[in-house]
Each structure stands twice: as structure tokens, then as C-alpha cells.
Amino acid sequence: MNNFNTYQDIILTDNYQKLSYKNHINDHITSVLDFAAESSDSTVLKDNDLKFSKNLYWECIDAIYQNNPINLNDSKKEENRILKQKLYKDIIDKLGVFFDYKDEILIETIDFTISNYMDNLNYHEILGTNNPWLFTNNILVNNNLLYSFTDNKDEYKHLLKKNKKESEISKNLTIGVIGKGHRKDYVQSYIKDIYALRNLFVNLLDENNHDRKSPLKINEIYQKFRDLNISENELTNNNIKSWIVQPLKKFTKIGSNKDGFFIIRNEEDLYESYKSHYNNFMGFYKTLERHKRFANTSEFNQNDFDKHNDIFLK
Structure with a gap:
């Protein structure tokens, strides 16, 4: 029960200033969808017109469960039941006077927080750094908040404030997020539908013929989003790079060379990106080999400087 003892030390916050909960929820949701896309043959997750929904989220959670089964003995199951x-x-005790069993949003928020806490407990060793519940665990442990989200603006309409500065595109690609501390009210915000924005970007590359012959520099990509009236307050340059560009490269929907990024439409585009990555790989390899040669006169174990060659033995 060590994990429960750790949680007992947490005091739900009464200060909603400078919290990072919305970024952690965004990272969690994106990680869940990406993990499911990598580990399943789902055509839905590869759809160019994919938009996020709560149903899609839970389907991806089920896919993670199915592809990573946990075999618990009866003793462990009972331990988990007691912990939960x-x-x-x-x-409920921590909420004190702020607990209201008639508040359906609060009950859902408690359920979601505890469900994620238990999943993090069960999967943190199995999934390691790929564990999508690491992010939500930060909300509870570091932000000291209970939390939830919705893709239905009407569901939280009495809690979520309208962002008047938000672009029209962003308004249609938003997810409402809330947090609950030791207070009567909720903290609320919005995050972006990253999957929809990825598809928007791919379609933009396609429509403007940004293939291997017409790649875009990363700064030009940032500007494309600003031209759509998506401000840096809504989506930072770093968000665009880490949440949109890099995952699209990972899933081979876009490629890159020394001149920038481009859509992969055909074998020629794919080969152009392959050549660029191969040249980068060879550059890194030669650098590592030079390190190994310089290390011949050092007191280090020579095997420590030959790990880059071990990958060819696997």
C-alpha cells in the first residue's frame, strides 16, 4: 500500500494559479491516441479527417488494455480493490465541505482521476516511458488537482469561459478541460484537438503542393499556423513542433530533408526523406567512430565506446 501512503500526503490545492494541468491532459490524450495508433491496425486512427472524441479516447484506452494485458493474481486484485x-x-474527505454527491461533473472527475491513478500504478513498469498515465499522475501529484475533459462544449458550458480571442478554426478544434481542488469552483481551460490540427497541416501541405520539390522550413510552418489566426497563446511554436510536426514524421505522413518538411505522397517523396535520414545517420555514425578511436588511449572500457555498433547485432 505504499502508493496509497504517497497519495495520503497530497493536499488538494486551493490555489489555481500557474498550474500545468491542461498541458498534462493534452500530453495524456495525445499519448493515448499515438500509442493506440502504433500498436493497432485501426484504420480510424489513420484517417486523414480524424477528429478527437471521447468515444475515440475510450476505444484507444481499450486497445491499450487489450494489447498490454496485465495478469494479476487474486491477492493483487484484492489489494487494488482495497486501494481504490x-x-x-x-x-471525499479531502474535498470536505466542497464534496457534493449531486454534482455529476464532480463525480465524473473523481472517477476519472482515480481510474488514471490505478492505471498508472498498474502500467508504469510495463509501459515505462510510453506510459500515457505518467502525465495525468503529474496533475494529481504535482498540481494537486482532480481533473476531467470533454469534447462536448455544452457538457461544461456552465463552467467553461469563452475565449473571445480564439480563432474560428480553433473554436471548432478544442477540448474542454477542468480541474477541481479544495475549492467550491473549478479551474477551467481549453486544449487543442491535436489530431485534427495534424490533419489540417497535412491537408495544407497537400493542397499547396509542398512535396519533396517544395519543402517548408520549420519557421515557415509556424507562420502557416499564424496565418490561420492560431496565435502563439493558443499553440506555441514548440507545441507545433513537438505535438504536430514530429509525430507526423514518426508516422511517416511527412518527410524532411536539409531544405525542410514535405508531405509524403509517393515513393519518390518517401525515398527523398529516407536519403536525408540515411545521410544524417552516417554522419552520426562517423562521429561516434571518431570518438571510439580517440578513446583507444583512455582508461575507459573500449566496449563503452562501441555501443553504436551493438545495434547491428540485434
Whole structure:
């Protein structure tokens, strides 16, 4: 029960200033969808017109469960049941006068927080750094918040404030997120539908013929989003790079060379990106080999400087 003892030390926050909960929820949702896309043959997750929904999220969670089964013995199952039961009681106690069993949003928020806490407990060793519940665990442990999200603006309309500065595109590609601390009210915000924005970007590359013959520099990509009236307050340059460009490269929907990024439409585009990555790989390899040669006169174990060659033995 060590994990429960850790949670008992957490005091739900009464200060909603400078919290990072919305970024953690965004990272969690994106990680869940990306993980499911990598580990399943789902055509839905590869659809160019994919938009996020709560149903899609739970389908991806189920896919993660199915592809990474956990075999718990009866003793461990009972331990988890007791822990979960104690978590509910402890959270209700921590909320104190701010707990209202008639508040359906609050009940959903408690359920979601505890479900993610248990999943992190069960999967943190199995999935390692790929564990999507690492992000939500940060909300509870570091932000000291209960939390939830919705793709239906009407569901939280009495809680979520309108962002008047938001672009029209962003308004249609937003997910409402809320947090609950030791207060009567909720903290609320919006995050972007990253999957829809990825598809918007791919379609933009396609429509403007940005293939291997007409790549875009990263700064030009940032500007494309600004031209759509998506401000840096809504989506930073770093968000664009880490949440949109890099995953699209990872899933081979876009490629790159020394001149920039481009859509992969055919074998020629694919080969252009391959050549660029191959040249980069050879550059890194030669650098590592030079390190190995310089290390011949050092006191280090020579095997420590030959790890880059071990990959060819696997």
C-alpha cells in the first residue's frame, strides 16, 4: 500500500494559479491516441479527417488494455480493490465541505482521476516511458488537482469561459478541460484537438503542393499556423513542433530533408526523406567512430565506446 501512503500526503490545492494541468491532459490524450495508433491496425486512427472524441479516447484506452494485458493474481486484485476504495474515501474527505454527491461533473472527475491513478500504478513498469498515465499522475501529484475533459462544449458550458480571442478554426478544434481542488469552483481551460490540427497541416501541405520539390522550413510552418489566426497563446511554436510536426514524421505522413518538411505522397517523396535520414545517420555514425578511436588511449572500457555498433547485432 505504499502508493496509497504517497497519495495520503497530497493536499488538494486551493490555489489555481500557474498550474500545468491542461498541458498534462493534452500530453495524456495525445499519448493515448499515438500509442493506440502504433500498436493497432485501426484504420480510424489513420484517417486523414480524424477528429478527437471521447468515444475515440475510450476505444484507444481499450486497445491499450487489450494489447498490454496485465495478469494479476487474486491477492493483487484484492489489494487494488482495497486501494481504490480507500482512494474514493480519502478524496471525499479531502474535498470536505466542497464534496457534493449531486454534482455529476464532480463525480465524473473523481472517477476519472482515480481510474488514471490505478492505471498508472498498474502500467508504469510495463509501459515505462510510453506510459500515457505518467502525465495525468503529474496533475494529481504535482498540481494537486482532480481533473476531467470533454469534447462536448455544452457538457461544461456552465463552467467553461469563452475565449473571445480564439480563432474560428480553433473554436471548432478544442477540448474542454477542468480541474477541481479544495475549492467550491473549478479551474477551467481549453486544449487543442491535436489530431485534427495534424490533419489540417497535412491537408495544407497537400493542397499547396509542398512535396519533396517544395519543402517548408520549420519557421515557415509556424507562420502557416499564424496565418490561420492560431496565435502563439493558443499553440506555441514548440507545441507545433513537438505535438504536430514530429509525430507526423514518426508516422511517416511527412518527410524532411536539409531544405525542410514535405508531405509524403509517393515513393519518390518517401525515398527523398529516407536519403536525408540515411545521410544524417552516417554522419552520426562517423562521429561516434571518431570518438571510439580517440578513446583507444583512455582508461575507459573500449566496449563503452562501441555501443553504436551493438545495434547491428540485434
